[in-house]
Amino acid sequence: MAKQISDLKLGILGGGQLGRMLIQEAINYNLTTLVLDPDTDAPCKHLANYFECGSITDFDTVYNFGKKADIITIEIEKVNIEALEQLEKEGKQVFPQSRVIRLIQDKGVQKQFFKENNIPTAPFQLVNTREEMRHSRFAFPYILKQRRDGYDGKGVMKINHAADIEQAFDAPCLIEEMIDFEKEIAVIVARNANGDMKTFPMVEMEFNAEANLxxxxxxPxxxxxALQNKAEVIAKNIASSLNITGLLAVEMFVTRNGELLVNELAPRPHNSGHQTIEGNYVSQFDQHLRAIFNLPLGDTRSISNAVMINLLGEKNHNGVAKYQGLEKTMAIDGVYIHLYGKKYTKPFRKMGHVTVVDQNRESAVQKANYIKNTLKVIS
Structure with a gap:
């Protein structure tokens, strides 16, 4: 008889807030969870059945950790791929597959994948040094991205003129044409080993210009x-082309003339899906578990309008986190607060999120704006 989900051990590489919310869902299935993270105070530490403090980029550490689990997943892409490949060779299940993580770790390879598979994306050029940037075929201004290790707005620069190149990343990078886009949107798609796929409704994102978060x-x-359907088709086509098992977040631009261009991919639960915990029939975390354990995928429809606000550390505050305006926020109907268990705050650090659900979209947005100005993470 095949093992049930509750008989299996899930290993998670990374113990941050995504892992924490994944474990909160895994508890409902009596899953045994194992977490590896370099931070002794990682948000997952007290929720996991087993927590190990160690490097997720070190071969031996990841390999030895992975041997303890039946299925291994990630909450961040910056992990040791070679160890995961070896574990796969030895029969361990790794989802998303190591080949998918390898592709997505490198934004240059990711963009080449888009080009080879006719996935609409901004024109780009790969460069290795500042000197190559000086001879770029792109007119100023353009966007410069480090090919590796960029996340949450880090590793991205706008190059306005030639003088900016002197302060640019002197490393393998990706130059992208500056796109005059109207909105950034995202679609999360889930795919299990049977090839079943379901997308969550397309969401719209508003960015903090200073933090680029x-x-x-x-x-929804x-x-x-028609545009939403097109975005969902693009997300499904990418998931099929990758033959991925698990969740895939697809970030896209809506251009001024109504075209869709794929920006980046994330092969895991993602910031653009946090509102699904209260706003949809199935959450992205539940769906990820269903996908990697090859179970029936859940109903992704929206229950209500939902607005998610990222709770970021305030500028000029470093130290033990304090939450100002928490009671005022909790007094609002339809508000759900998620704190990530991080002891220390620093400017723009993700400390939690708040979701507002309301049958009236305008009311939900008004409440979100009030919360943005009321709930602060200080030290």
Missing amino acids: VEFLIS STYPE
Whole structure:
């Protein structure tokens, strides 16, 4: 008889907030969870059945940790791929597959994958040094991205003119044409080993210009149904082309003339899906578990309008986190607070998120704006 989900051990590489919310869902299935993270105070530490403090980029550490689990997944892409490949060779199940993580770790390889598979994306050029940037075929301004290790707005620069190149990353990078986009949107798609796929409704994102982080996320989108369907088809086509098992978040731009361009991929639960915990029939975390354990995928429909606000550390605050305005926020109907268990705050650090659900979209947005100005993470 095949093992049930509750008989299996799930290993998670990374013990941050995504792992924490995944474990909160895994508890409902009596899953045994094992977590590896370099931070002794990682948010997952007290929720996992087994927690190990160690490097997720070290071969031996990841390999030895992975041998303890039946299925291994990630909450961050910056992991040791060679160890995961070896574990796969020895029969361990790794989802998303190590080949998918390898592709997505390198934004240059990711963009080449888009080009080879006719996935719409911004024109780009790969460069290795500042000197190569000086001879770029792109007109100023353009966007410069480090090919590796960029996340949450880090590793991205706008190059306005030639003088900016002197302060640019002197490393393998990706140059992208500056896109005059109207909105950044995202679609999360889940795919299990049977090849079954389901997409969550398209969401719209509003960014904090200073931190280059998502500040608001609004679900579902109010764009025309035809555009939303097109975005979902693109996400499914990418998941099929990758033959991925698990979740895939697909971030896209809606251009001024109504075209869709794929920006980046994340092969895991993602910031653009946090609102699904209260706003959809199935959450992204439940869906990820269903996908990697090859179970029936859940109902992704929206229950209500939902607005997610990222709770970021305030500027000029470093130290033990304090939450100002928490009671005022909790007094609002339809508000759900998620704190990530991080002891220390620093400017723009993700400390939690708040989701507002309301049958009236305008009311949900108004409440979110009030919370943005009321709930602060200080030291």
